[in-house]
Amino acid sequence: MSLIAKDYEPNWESLDSRPTPQWYKDAKFGIFIHxxxxxxxxxxxxxxYAEWYLNGLKSGDSTRLKYHEENYGKDFPYRDFIKLFKPEKYEPEKWAALFKESGAKYVVLTSKHHDGFCLWPSKESDGYNSVNGAAKRDLLGDLNSAVKNVGLKSGFYYSLYEWDHEDYPSDVPKYVNDHMLPQFKDAVQKYKPSIIFSDGEWDRGSKEWRSEEFLAWLYNDSNAPKDVVVNDRWGGETRFKHGGYYSTEYDPNSGSVNEEFIRRGWEECRGIGKSFGYNRNEGPDDYNSSEELIRLLVDIVSRGGNLLLNIGPKADGTIPKIMVDRLKDIGTWLDKNGESIYKTTVNRITQSNNGKVKYTLSKDRRSVYAFIEEIPNGNLTLNGLQAAGHERIKLLGTDEEFNWRNRRDKLIIQIPKNINEIVEYSPTYVFKIPVLPYLDKPNVQISEHDGKAEITIIPNDSTSELRYTFGNREIRKGYEKKYSGPFTLNKSTMLNVQAFADGFLSSQVVTVPVNILDESHGLIRQTYEGQWENCDQMLDSDFVEEKMVFSLGLDAEKKNNFGHVFKGMIYIEKRGTYEFQTTSDDGSRLFINGFPVVDNDGLHGRKTISGDIVLKKGLQKFEVQYFERGGQESLDVKWKGLEFEWQEIPAFKFYNTLH
Incomplete structure (x- = not known):
């Protein structure tokens, strides 16, 4: 999809239609600098976080206040650090060379953090930027040029809010209109960033920040490249929902990562240690080893993400040796194994061996890369994977090649018994395996009207054959139907579709609900307003609205300090054990026949909790409770049954009356 020749409107529907530029998805590894x-x-x-030093002073953090008084004096103002910030050893060209050596493809420097100090000559922060202070230098501009000169993408971090501005939060419109937006645009126009990492968004909604207007300007009219990349931090309601790629922080295994993350692109940002800014209080034990960081990169890339790894330079402009060593070690590994990381995609062929083996897939889908931490003496068996063709399997970074054979649904790689004497140690070894490419999933279009549904299935490859089944029936010989054209259904069901073609692996199965609903379907949704710490507190108040709904969706008009209770019946087709899960921010609970199956209650970020229950065939009482206190809001409910994996509960399973 082209990024050019389209004007984006200042609303999330239009802005979210912009695909994440491919260069970013191919890059996989970037450097963050606080x-x-x-x-x-x-x-x-x-x-x-050492960069939250000012916040600690202002909020009365006793540990930071004690340190400050002992080292600078009780009355020493934070802003006077501008006189002590003297990066006399700052050599941006050496920084850029190190980042290139590390194997990173893009660099993001903090142009302005929450303290409001700018690393470029911002007129909106006159007297409080690096040119006006002891540094006497455009630190952002110098690194921006150096990074671009070595062939890397350059961008910057920018904090929307500030802890110590005279107009914030007393006069938010003035702060946004006269300070924040002009300042942000100035940095864009001067430095033409390829990537922007917005932050500090949680304090206000995106409307107050005027984020939609800014992004429309950025895409349509600014000096930034047409393939500029942005993250999702544009308002208290936007993370994992709006903007560009989705961002996690010290949470690479977030329960939030899903297919939408992979489609949009996602990125885990974290420090080599526990802090983003340099923290002299951290010792060697607080830093991740090179092995841990390489394995972290592999894990994130195997799940479709990027790693934005942070370094915290010292005030004199030097990068701590332990950080330099870590970056060089990562670069050494990537020199040998980079083809298994860059420009790869999520492997749809297999995710076997209980997660102990990680996989990526080449862009042409003809090579799978298998990552293992220890090569066995003897055969290496990979479950759920089949090699193809006549090429031998290669071990990247070496001249070693191996014979192989397929056995049922397993790949057996023949490893010499003296392999560990031949091959040098590596934090993760990478096997390159030739495979048959797989087909893309077909698209299913459902048009529902007058108690009927018309089904149209569209392949992504005109030569593929489409087959389908209904309910929980597998697509296999003797059970499936071949698709020959649109057809009509007059009864609700689950539809399963898969594409097949000679010389290719079949596509993933697409499972979608066909919802043909009448007045007996649906759930009663009660809406509450207020501030609570758990669901019980919410239920002690009175609901302000009650209406019929056909899904477990939140009221799109509600952002903070609200809650919902969904009540009705769920139809169970077959007796057995069923699992349910809620993923929510903040709290949620799920009950079946009054029994608490899932308890995900309390104040917390997006979190997933599961539970199971034995159910008999027929209608069962069903209830979900949810509340949102502040910040981001989300609720996803899924179930897993005897013959199907985790999926959203289809609308045709919900009833508001006995039938």
């Missing part, structure tokens, strides 16, 4: 006035004290309790 550097500013907080790099002078460079201190925080172990496990905390």
């Amino acid at each position: 550097w500013g006035l907080y790099s002078v004290p460079a201190w925080g309790p172990r496990g905390s």
Whole structure:
């Protein structure tokens, strides 16, 4: 899909239609840099963010106040660190060379963190930027040029809110209109970033930040490249929903990562240690080893993500040796194994061996890369994977090649017994395996009207054959139907579709509900308003609205301090054990026949909890409770049964009356 020749409108529907540029999805590895006035004290309790030093002083954090008083004096103002921030050893060309050596493909420097200090000569922060201070230098501009000169993509981080601005939060419109937006646009126009990491969004909704207007300007009219990339931090309601790629933070295994993350692109950002800004209070034990970081990169890329790995330079402009060593080690590994990381995609062929083996897939889908941490003496067996053709399997970074054979649904790689004497140690070994490419999933279009549904199935490859089944029936010989054209259904069911073609692996199965609903279907949704810490507190108040709905969706008009209770019946086709799960921010609970199956209650970020229950055939009482206190809001409910994997509960399973 072209990024050019389209004007985006200042609304999320239009902005979210913009695909994430492919260069970003191919890059996989970037460098994050937190550097500013907080790099002078460079201190925080172990496990905390040192760049939040000012916040600690303002909020009365006793540990930071004690450190500040002992080292700078009780009355020493934070802003006076501008006189001590002297990056005399700053050599942006050496930084850029190191980042290139590390194997990173893009670099993101903090142009302005929450303390409001700018690393470029911002007129909106006159007197409080790096040119006006002891640094006397455009730190952002110099690195931006150096990074681009070595062939890497360059961008910057920008905080929407500030802890210490005279107009924030007392006059948010003035702060946004006269300070934040002009300043943000100035940095874009001067430095033409390929990537923007927005942050500090949680304090306000995207409307107050005027984020939709900014992004429409960025895409349509700014000096930024047409393939500029942005993240999802544009308002308290936008993370994992709106903007560009989705961003996690010290949470690479977030329960939020799903197919939509892979489609949009996602990125885990974290430090080599526990802090983003340099923290002199951290010791070697607080830093991840090179092996851990390489394995982290592999894990994230295998699940369709990027790693934005942070370094925290010192105030004098030097990068701590332990961080330099880690980056060089990652670069050494990528020199040998980079083809298994860059420009790869999620492997749809298999995710076997209980997660112990990670996989990526080449862009042409003809090579699977298998990552293992220890090569066995003897055969290596990979479940659920079949090699193809006559090529031998290769071990990247070496001249070693191996014979193989397929046995049932397993691939057996013949490993010499003295392999560990031949091959040098690696944190992760990578086998390159020739495979048959798989087909893309077909598209299913359902048009429902007058108690009927018309089904149209569209292949992504005109030569493929489409087959389908209904209910929980597998697509296999003797059970499936061949698709020859649109057809009509007059009864609700699950539809399963798969594409087949000679010389290709079949596509993933597409399973979609065909919902043909009448007045007996649906759930009663009661809406509450207020602030609570758990669902019981919400239920002690009175609901303000009651209406019939056909899904477990949230009221799109509600953002903070609200809750829902969904009540009705769920139809169970066959007796057995069923699993249910809720993923929510904040709390949620799920009950069947009054029994608490899932307890995901309380104040928390997006979190997934599951539970199971034995159910008999027929209608069962069903209830979901949910509340949102502040920040982001989300609720996803799924189930898993005897003959189907995790999926959303289809609308035709819900009833508001006995039938």
